[in-house]
Amino acid sequence: MQESGQGRQIALADVTVGMRFATDVTDEKGQRLVPAGTVVTERLLEQLARHGICAVNVVAPMSEEERHAAREDVTQRLEHRFSLVKDDPLMAELYRLILNYRTKDL
Amino acid sequence: MVQISEAELDARISELPPLSPVVTELLKLLNQPSVDYAALERSAVREPTLVARVLRLANSPFFGVSGQIATFREACLVLGSRSLRQVIMAISVMDTLAVDGKLLELRQVWLHALAVAAIARHLAPSQHIDPDYAFTAGLLHDIGKLALAAFFAGPYAQAMAHKRQSGCSLVDAEREQLGFDHGMAGEKLARKWHLPEDLALAIGRHHRPDDAENALVDLIHFADVLAHALEYGMDEGEGEVVPRLHATVWNRLGWDWARIGALLPSLDREARAAGAIEL
Numbered sequence: 001m002q003e004s005g006q007g008r009q010i011a012l013a014d015v016t017v018g019m020r021f022a023t024d025v026t027d028e029k030g031q032r033l034v035p036a037g038t039v040v041t042e043r044l045l046e047q048l049a050r051h052g053i054c055a056v057n058v059v060a061p062m063s064e065e066e067r068h069a070a071r072e073d074v075t076q077r078l079e080h081r082f083s084l085v086k087d088d089p090l091m092a093e094l095y096r097l098i099l100n101y102r103t104k105d106l
Numbered sequence: 107m108v109q110i111s112e113a114e115l116d117a118r119i120s121e122l123p124p125l126s127p128v129v130t131e132l133l134k135l136l137n138q139p140s141v142d143y144a145a146l147e148r149s150a151v152r153e154p155t156l157v158a159r160v161l162r163l164a165n166s167p168f169f170g171v172s173g174q175i176a177t178f179r180e181a182c183l184v185l186g187s188r189s190l191r192q193v194i195m196a197i198s199v200m201d202t203l204a205v206d207g208k209l210l211e212l213r214q215v216w217l218h219a220l221a222v223a224a225i226a227r228h229l230a231p232s233q234h235i236d237p238d239y240a241f242t243a244g245l246l247h248d249i250g251k252l253a254l255a256a257f258f259a260g261p262y263a264q265a266m267a268h269k270r271q272s273g274c275s276l277v278d279a280e281r282e283q284l285g286f287d288h289g290m291a292g293e294k295l296a297r298k299w300h301l302p303e304d305l306a307l308a309i310g311r312h313h314r315p316d317d318a319e320n321a322l323v324d325l326i327h328f329a330d331v332l333a334h335a336l337e338y339g340m341d342e343g344e345g346e347v348v349p350r351l352h353a354t355v356w357n358r359l360g361w362d363w364a365r366i367g368a369l370l371p372s373l374d375r376e377a378r379a380a381g382a383i384e385l
Contacts, residue, residue, distance in 0.1 A: 084275060085350045093363050098335045101370045
């Protein structure tokens with residue numbers, strides 16, 4: 001949720017522990033090695049190097065404006081989804097819960 | 107405007123084929139206290155496509171043994187006879203309903219069903235419900251939609267259009283345009299195929315759970331609301347609205363929002379993981 005677009009492509013040598021993959025990492029046959037969203041560890045770097053991976057997409061941090069836009073976007077979408085039921089106290093609780101969950105990292 | 111009578115719905119359902127004899131036999135064998143695996147395998151080989159799909163499901167990462175299972179017997183041992191029974195039931199019901207993919211976004215219906223299944227499975231133990239059973243109920247809860255789209259393509263398309271134009275819920279649009287909703291159609295199907303009573307109720311009453319007073323119905327009702335709220339299986343543009351959680355069900359479930367809030371990350375993760383399953 002908190003990354004913008006497809007991330008940025010960098011050389012495996014420049015990847016540092018703690019970054020996150022923006023897209024699936026696949027080998028030359030298209031077989032998925034690591035799913036998008038995985039946090040990079042030392043062990044993963046070794047394994048990817050062994051598989052002959054040279055470059056990967058990592059998550060680019062979001063700017064403040066992008067965060068704001070993303071928050072707005074989530075809020076609007078949820079407002080619409082809950083439009084028929086938000087007068088219901090139970091559904092208002094659920095709405096708050098989901099909104100908080102969807103925006104907590106933004 | 108109501109376009110179809112309940113009698114017409116009944117007629118269409120009675121024309122549907124029964125579940126295949128092989129499936130019926132497998133379900134019976136799997137229901138024995140001690141399962142005769144040799145007999146099971148002898149039956150299963152008569153329906154190779156079913157075996158292939160059971161293997162595909164058993165090997166999906168969701169069950170945690172990805173790529174290891176090569177034979178039907180291994181699938182039985184790894185999944186266990188109860189899970190396997192649920193899997194076979196789900197696959198054969200889905201197979202019997204052929205739907206025009208243009209009318210319903212089948213992938214979306216499927217993603218939603220898998221999310222409801224995963225959420226229900228996770229929450230089942232706290233309601234003393236067998237998780238595999240809850241999973242199957244989630245998978246099958248919307249079979250009525252598939253049936254309505256298959257039987258009455260024209261009127262169903264109008265119901266969908268009505269939903270888009272008026273912004274009402276799908277269930278209301280169905281009731282207005284067809285005279286009944288997908289829950290009723292699904293329950294009739296479940297009864298025709300002699301699915302267990304709880305399952306028929308979960309399919310039939312997930313939008314009107316109040317007087318069913320059934321734990322599985324309550325669980326599926328809640329999982330359905332939550333899957334909608336987490337936006338599983340809804341078109342980006344079209345925007346299906348979240349159905350209302352019934353207060354009676356919420357009280358019977360006995361949870362509080364703090365607890366559900368704490369579970370959200372794992373429920374969300376499992377719902378997403380289930381989306382990778384292909385039946």
